[in-house]
Amino acid sequence: MPRSEPNNSVQTPMTSMAVTFKHVTVKLGGVLILDNVSASVPRGGCAAIVGPNGAGKTTMLMALLGQVPYWGNIMISDTPGDRSPYIGYVPQRLQFDRGLPMTVMDFLVMGTQRIPLWMGVRALPRDWARALLSDVRADALERRLIGALSGGELQRVLLALALQQEPELLVLDEPAAGVDVQGEYLLCELLERLRRERGFTQLMVSHDLATVTHHATYVILLNRRVVAEGPPREVLTPENMSAVFGLHMGLADAHAMPGKKTACSASCCKEGGHD
Amino acid sequence: MIDLSPLYDLLYHFLPFDCLRARFMQQAMIGLLLIAPMTAAMGVQVINFKMAFFADAISHSAFAGVAMGLIFAVSPNWTMPLFGLVVGLAIMAMKRHSSLSSDTVIGVIFAAVMAFGLAIVSRNRSVARDLQRFLYGDILTIADAEVVSLAVLFIVIMAFQFLSYNRLLYISLNTVVAKAHRVRVAFYQYMFAGLLALVVMLSVWAVGVLLVTALLIVPAAAARNFARSIGAMFWWAMLVSVTSAVAGLLISAQDWARTATGPTVVLCGFLWFIVSYVFVMARRRLAQ
Numbered sequence: 274m275p276r277s278e279p280n281n282s283v284q285t286p287m288t289s290m291a292v293t294f295k296h297v298t299v300k301l302g303g304v305l306i307l308d309n310v311s312a313s314v315p316r317g318g319c320a321a322i323v324g325p326n327g328a329g330k331t332t333m334l335m336a337l338l339g340q341v342p343y344w345g346n347i348m349i350s351d352t353p354g355d356r357s358p359y360i361g362y363v364p365q366r367l368q369f370d371r372g373l374p375m376t377v378m379d380f381l382v383m384g385t386q387r388i389p390l391w392m393g394v395r396a397l398p399r400d401w402a403r404a405l406l407s408d409v410r411a412d413a414l415e416r417r418l419i420g421a422l423s424g425g426e427l428q429r430v431l432l433a434l435a436l437q438q439e440p441e442l443l444v445l446d447e448p449a450a451g452v453d454v455q456g457e458y459l460l461c462e463l464l465e466r467l468r469r470e471r472g473f474t475q476l477m478v479s480h481d482l483a484t485v486t487h488h489a490t491y492v493i494l495l496n497r498r499v500v501a502e503g504p505p506r507e508v509l510t511p512e513n514m515s516a517v518f519g520l521h522m523g524l525a526d527a528h529a530m531p532g533k534k535t536a537c538s539a540s541c542c543k544e545g546g547h548d
Numbered sequence: 549m550i551d552l553s554p555l556y557d558l559l560y561h562f563l564p565f566d567c568l569r570a571r572f573m574q575q576a577m578i579g580l581l582l583i584a585p586m587t588a589a590m591g592v593q594v595i596n597f598k599m600a601f602f603a604d605a606i607s608h609s610a611f612a613g614v615a616m617g618l619i620f621a622v623s624p625n626w627t628m629p630l631f632g633l634v635v636g637l638a639i640m641a642m643k644r645h646s647s648l649s650s651d652t653v654i655g656v657i658f659a660a661v662m663a664f665g666l667a668i669v670s671r672n673r674s675v676a677r678d679l680q681r682f683l684y685g686d687i688l689t690i691a692d693a694e695v696v697s698l699a700v701l702f703i704v705i706m707a708f709q710f711l712s713y714n715r716l717l718y719i720s721l722n723t724v725v726a727k728a729h730r731v732r733v734a735f736y737q738y739m740f741a742g743l744l745a746l747v748v749m750l751s752v753w754a755v756g757v758l759l760v761t762a763l764l765i766v767p768a769a770a771a772r773n774f775a776r777s778i779g780a781m782f783w784w785a786m787l788v789s790v791t792s793a794v795a796g797l798l799i800s801a802q803d804w805a806r807t808a809t810g811p812t813v814v815l816c817g818f819l820w821f822i823v824s825y826v827f828v829m830a831r832r833r834l835a836q
Contacts, residue, residue: 302647338728362728369721373596374775380721382714383778384729389713391782418776431725438729 290350291316291442291474292337297345299332306332307343308498314491316350319468319475321485323509324495325518330478331365333495334444337476338362349442358442361435361473365446367427371420377430378402378415384437405433410463424451428460436467443468445477449484457481461488482509552578552692563794567801575695576687576809580793582698583754583763586705586747588789591768592782593740596720600765601651602639602741605658606748607760609635610682611665613749618672625694629749635661636745640738685756685810687797698750708743712736717778755810766817767792773824788824792816 292314299307307329314320322330336343338360349358381402382394406412409429414422422430428448435443448464449457461484468475479485485492485505492508494500496517501508556574567573594603612635613628620627639657643650669679681689718726719733727733751760771784796813799805805812 335724338724340724340727357730359730360728362725364722364725367722367725370596370772372772373778374772374781375717375778376776379717379778383717384714384731386714387711389710389782390717390777390779391713393779434725434729444728 289316290314290348292350292476293346293348294333294337295346295348297333297336297343297347299329299336299341299343301332301341305497307336310345310495310499312493312495312499312502314474314476314493316474317468317472318490319464319477319488320491320493321489321505322476322478322493322495323480323482323485324500326480328496328517330480330495331446334446334476334478337444359438359440361438361440361443363428363431363435363443363445363448365450367431369419373418373420375419376415377406377411377417377419377422380419380430381405381433381437384434401437402433405436406430408436408467409433410459425453425456425460428452429463432460432464436471439471440473443473443475445475447478447480449479449481457484464488485509550692550696552695565798567798572688573797573801575690575692577794577797578695579687579690579698580754580797580809580813581790582695582702583751584767584789584793585786586702587751587763588767588771588785589705589709589782590740590744590747591764591766591789592771592785593716593720594744594764595768595772596717597740599744600761601654601658602636603744603748603761603764605639605654605661606632606636606745607752607757608658609661609665610749610752610757611669611679612661613665614679614682615665615668618668625697628752629746631661632745632749633742636741637738640741644734644737681756682752683756683758684808685752685754685759687754687809690753694750694753701746701750705743705747708739712739713782716740755813759810759814762814762817763789766814766821770817770821770824773821773828788817788820792820 290313294310294312297307297310298305310329310333322333324330332341335341337347337349349360378394378399379390382398383390385401386395386398388395403412403415406415409432411426411429411433414426414430417426419427419430428451443464445464448460452460464475465488467473477489479489486509489505491503492505493502494508494513494517500517501513552575555578556571559574559577560568563577568577594600609632610628613631614624616622616631617624617627635657639654642648642653642657646653715726715731715736718729718731719736723733748760748764751763754760755763767785767789768781770788771781774784775781793813793816796816797809799816800807800809800812
């Protein structure tokens with residue numbers, strides 16, 4: 274059986290790549306999910322894994338997080354010293370008891386406060402949580418119960434929890450799912466700003482090609498194996514898209530912006546080679 | 549053996565009820581006052597982890613634990629908790645490493661330990677009486693040695709809760725996020741499973757195999773309704789559990805009641821739950 278001990282198999286080479294997948298193969302229950310995947314995520318950028326349903330996008334993230342056994346090698350760089358890299362992870366959805374009496378403050382303190390929450394919330398962790406909430410533009414949510422949050426609000430809180438790790442690598446699973454177009458656009462702008470400020474590398478899975486073309490600086494087109502990787506313009510060509518999705522999906526629609534904007538204001542777009 | 553009589557005298561000093569004059573009642577009260585906070589605290593996480601069925605399986609392995617004692621001619625007081633511990637850790641290991649869903653894993657182990665226990669016990673008529681004791685529990689026959697072992701476990705559990713409450717919460721919300729964020733998920737899961745198994749096994753003395761899950765679930769369920777934060781949930785569970793235990797024992801000793809102690813405690817807890825349910829409904833209506 275393949276092993277997935279992230280502390281053993283994740284090495285730290287000194288390259289400009291934040292994450293490197295080398296010949297990664299995943300089989301679950303005898304089914305080939307990822308077939309000899311080799312790809313790399315450039316440091317400091319916003320990389321997106323794109324592909325149809327069942328392409329193994331989420332599995333690739335799970336392998337990275339050490340949640341599924343795999344053959345091959347996954348290397349994460351950018352870690353000074355011997356410690357394993359700090360990763361922030363934002364799941365697609367959080368399945369929990371909606372009636373759980375847990376406030377957003379509880380949620381953002383549980384990872385930083387050693388003293389049990391039944392002894393109260395200490396000043397230092399509380400101030401830190403408040404700063405994070407304001408970073409993700411969710412200041413007003415502090416006292417709300419997490420079960421009462423909307424999809425978009427919960428996602429911001431999950432993002433705050435991931436940022437609490439002061440991550441070198443921020444991993445997001447379908448950040449656009451469960452959020453409307455406007456919310457998704459705002460989230461991407463927010464992530465863009467945070468990335469500039471904090472200098473982490475962002476890796477996300479997305480099925481939303483509009484988001485990807487406008488916000489990703491690097492795209493890995495996946496369909497159990499890597500079909501193409503590189504800047505969005507070079508990867509999301511009509512030929513590649515119809516090969517993977519089996520439809521005539523060009524980039525025409527992907528240029529439509531919410532709010533009738535003609536250009537995305539995020540600087541990654543300019544970097545990504547847009548006019 | 550430590551002399552516990554000053555403790556019992558102290559108890560009678562604070563709770564000068566007529567029915568608490570007898571030594572066996574004092575022992576029972578101390579036993580319950582040790583068990584109730586443990587089940588309340590662990591119950592909060594049992595609810596968060598959705599592990600009620602797990603607790604059920606452990607309690608039913610009490611029979612097999614007794615059977616092990618018969619086979620090896622060791623006191624069941626030792627084999628029962630040990631066997632529960634092994635079963636708890638085994639279920640957790642299978643759950644973590646198998647693709648089967650956890651209720652299937654637990655169901656399989658549940659059936660096996662239950663059948664094993666009953667098969668051995670059925671060969672030996674003399675334990676039939678013991679068997680009934682494990683089914684219904686009998687806190688009134690608790691001895692000093694058992695009170696001491698409960699006290700030791702009490703200290704361990706409270707220390708564990710103090711050190712791990714926040715981490716367990718993290719894990720219960722999402723194991724993948726917790727692990728990515730450097731929480732030692734496996735360590736805490738095994739610790740929790742092992743300690744829960746011990747709490748369940750020692751609580752079998754008080755309320756028996758059939759009702760032990762109630763001690764874990766009912767206070768935490770009521771607390772979930774009352775509380776408005778995760779810290780408050782802990783204290784509400786404590787309050788419900790301890791008051792139910794005290795009231796249950798006192799009521800069961802009254803001439804007009806004369807009910808078995810374990811079920812009376814559980815019924816008191818259920819009353820609390822009804823109150824909490826009404827409370828939630830009222831709050832929801834007010835919010836609208």
